[in-house]
Each structure stands twice: as structure tokens, then as C-alpha cells.
Amino acid sequence: MWTPEQTRAVPHLLLEWYRLHARPMPWHGQNDPYHLLVAATMLQQTQVETVLPYLHRFLQRFPSVRHLAEAEEEEVLRHWVGLGYYSRARHLHRAAQHIVREHQGVVPCDPSLLRRLPGVGEYTAGAVASIACGVPEPALDANGYRILARLLAVEEDITRAPVRRKLWNACRQILPPDAPGDFNQALMDLGATICVARNPRCLICPLAGECAAFLQGCQNALPVLPPRRVNEKVQDVCVVIERNGRWLMVRRDEGRLWRGMWEFPRVRVQPGESLEQAVQRAAGLVQASAQEYEQVTTVRHGVMHYSVTLHALRCICQHLPLQDEDAMRWVSPQEALTLPVSSPMCRVISALLECSALTGEESKTAAG
Ligand code: SF4
Numbered sequence: 001m002w003t004p005e006q007t008r009a010v011p012h013l014l015l016e017w018y019r020l021h022a023r024p025m026p027w028h029g030q031n032d033p034y035h036l037l038v039a040a041t042m043l044q045q046t047q048v049e050t051v052l053p054y055l056h057r058f059l060q061r062f063p064s065v066r067h068l069a070e071a072e073e074e075e076v077l078r079h080w081v082g083l084g085y086y087s088r089a090r091h092l093h094r095a096a097q098h099i100v101r102e103h104q105g106v107v108p109c110d111p112s113l114l115r116r117l118p119g120v121g122e123y124t125a126g127a128v129a130s131i132a133c134g135v136p137e138p139a140l141d142a143n144g145y146r147i148l149a150r151l152l153a154v155e156e157d158i159t160r161a162p163v164r165r166k167l168w169n170a171c172r173q174i175l176p177p178d179a180p181g182d183f184n185q186a187l188m189d190l191g192a193t194i195c196v197a198r199n200p201r202c203l204i205c206p207l208a209g210e211c212a213a214f215l216q217g218c219q220n221a222l223p224v225l226p227p228r229r230v231n232e233k234v235q236d237v238c239v240v241i242e243r244n245g246r247w248l249m250v251r252r253d254e255g256r257l258w259r260g261m262w263e264f265p266r267v268r269v270q271p272g273e274s275l276e277q278a279v280q281r282a283a284g285l286v287q288a289s290a291q292e293y294e295q296v297t298t299v300r301h302g303v304m305h306y307s308v309t310l311h312a313l314r315c316i317c318q319h320l321p322l323q324d325e326d327a328m329r330w331v332s333p334q335e336a337l338t339l340p341v342s343s344p345m346c347r348v349i350s351a352l353l354e355c356s357a358l359t360g361e362e363s364k365t366a367a368g
Pocket of ligand 1: 147150151194195196200201202205206207208209211213214219
């Protein structure tokens with residue numbers, strides 16, 4: 001583990017560097033744990049530059065834990081559209097309700113209480129506790145784990161739980177009790193700007209003299225990660241069914257992905273299944289049967305370990321459901337724009353609006 005020299009030098013050098021090079025963040029100087037909780041949740045899978053506009057908008061609409069707790073889930077999801085990983089939004093919403101119920105609406109500063117909140121793991125708990133409350137608790141994100149693995153020349157897979165535990169404890173050993181928040185943010189910033197995943201910029205790194213990987217010349221080989229999963233190619237079909245200028249949209253209820261969000265009826269094309277058969281299956285999700293269809297657009301996107309090609313087809317259907325139900329609605333294009341929808345579905349809606357604008361066509365009225 002650390003040499004006695006590293007124990008003293010690493011936090012000292014890192015904090016000195018941070019005081020000169022900290023990236024400007026909207027939460028700097030901010031000690032509202034709620035703001036930190038929202039920011040740290042958004043940052044779990046997303047880069048700072050992407051998060052900033054969303055964070056601003058989200059906090060404007062939900063300025064306090066109570067505002068968030070009292071909102072409808074659909075509205076919370078709508079303010080998350082474009083950030084992806086929507087389970088984070090649902091967890092954050094439930095966490096706010098838990099805080100109102102169990103902690104009188106005050107976000108706790110105790111990391112063990114924070115970790116009991118839905119969706120709050122060690123990183124988020126550590127970030128809130130250290131940055132907002134000054135509690136000496138590590139907050140290691142992917143950047144932090146990478147830096148520590150290099151500083152200590154750890155040659156084990158850093159995604160394994162025992163290795164992560166070892167790095168977490170190593171971080172705790174050098175965490176300065178008088179500046180834990182700055183130290184944690186300094187690690188995040190160093191990982192984002194200097195100790196980057198590929199070709200770390202060791203020659204300008206403040207920790208180069210203390211870094212075992214750099215001194216051994218193995219910084220490009222670390223950290224050790226598991227082999228990358230090869231992306232599986234799949235095809236999805238979604239059907240755009242129109243009636244009187246309205247589209248039929250359904251709310252996803254199954255699985256973890258995009259649950260609670262709205263979309264055109266969508267299925268995955270099964271092995272050996274034709275596009276036409278998949279179209280019928282998608283229409284069948286709303287008890288309709290497709291008579292004719294035409295391509296609107298094709299959207300390619302990645303999700304988890306899948307490379308998805310989504311075919312959006314405009315369908316004329318028979319046997320359409322007439323009434324709205326809890327998980328099914330006829331919506332105008334304007335309403336569709338206000339629903340929480342995934343990014344790929346958003347691209348389908350944009351293509352539809354573009355088609356309509358280009359052709360000036362009237363919406364097709366399908367047989368009921
Ligand atoms: S010297 Fe290089 S590998 Fe070591 S912490 Fe700095 S940037 Fe990372």
C-alpha cells in the first residue's frame with residue numbers, strides 16, 4: 001500500500017493542484033446536501049459537461065426535497081429526458097419521498113443513512129457527505145478508482161469487489177479530515193483532465209513523483225479492467241398509429257429500462273421473424289392489426305450491450321382501441337413532446353414532425 005512519503009505527499013500535492021486548477025462547478029461553495037444529491041446522482045453515469053444544463057433545469061423545477069417528493073413520477077422523468085439511465089430519476093424521486101418521510105425533509109449527512117436511500121451507493125453518499133457536510137468519507141467514481149490503481153500500481157481487476165474495497169480503504173487512509181470534499185473533487189477533476197483513461201498526461205501531473213505506475217512505466221496498462229463485452233446487434237420495430245391527428249402511445253411498464261416512459265408500441269424482432277411479422281406483433285400490443293405500413297425513419301442507438309436498429313413505421317390499422325387507458329393514450333404531436341420519452345423515441349418523434357412539415361400532409365385517419 002502507501003509508503004509513508006505518499007501518505008503525506010499525495011493529499012498535499014493534490015490539494016495544491018486543485019486550488020489552482022479546479023474546474024468551475026455550479027455546486028462549488030455550495031453546502032446544500034439536496035443539490036449535491038441531485039448532482040451526484042446525475043453524475044453517476046454521465047459526464048459533467050452533459051450534466052450541467054440538466055442540473056440547472058432540474059433544480060429550477062424541483063428546488064427542494066419536498067418539491068421533488070411531491071411531484072408526479074412522470075414529471076420527474078420528463079426533466080430527465082436526454083440524460084439516460086432513467087432508473088436514477090426514479091430512485092432520486094423515491095429517495096426524496098423517503099427523506100420527507102423519515103428525515104423531515106432534511107437530507108442526512110451521515111453516510112450510513114445516505115446509503116439507505118434508494119439509488120444511493122458509496123460514491124453518491126461519499127460525495128454528499130464530504131462535499132456538502134465536510135464528513136471525511138471517500139467518494140470514488142470511475143476516475144478515482146483509476147487514479148488510485150495507478151498511484152499504487154494495482155495489477156488486479158478494479159471492477160472486482162475486493163479490489164474496490166482495498167482501493168476505498170486506501171483512499172480513506174489519505175483523506176485529509178479538514179478538506180475531504182476538496183480532496184474528493186480534486187480526484188474527480190484530476191481523473192477528468194490529467195489521469196485520463198487513455199494516454200494519461202503524466203508529464204504535467206502533480207502526483208507523478210508519487211505514482212508507482214508512472215515510476216514503473218506501466219501507467220498505460222493500468223487499471224486492469226475485464227474484457228469488453230462485444231455488442232450484440234438487434235433490431236426493434238415501433239409502429240406509429242394515427243387517428244384524427246393523434247398518435248397512439250403506450251407507457252412502458254416492464255423491465256428496468258425506460259420504465260414509466262412513453263413510446264410508440266415497440267417490439268424486438270425475433271430470430272427468423274420478418275419485419276412484417278414484427279410490425280403485426282407491435283400493433284398487437286394495442287390489440288390492433290396493421291393493414292398497411294411505410295417507413296418513417298431508422299434510428300440507431302446503443303443500450304447496455306446492444307447495438308439497436310430501431311425501425312419506425314407509420315401504420316394504418318384496424319380494430320383500434322378508442323379510449324385512453326392508464327398505460328395507453330392518444331396524444332397530439334404537441335402532447336408527445338411533453339411526455340417523458342427515451343432519446344431514441346424522441347428522434348422518431350422529430351422525424352415524424354419533420355416529415356409532416358416537409359409534406360404538409362394531413363394526418364392519416366385510420367379505420368377504427
Ligand atoms: S502520474 Fe500519470 S498515471 Fe500517475 S496519477 Fe499522474 S497522470 Fe495518473
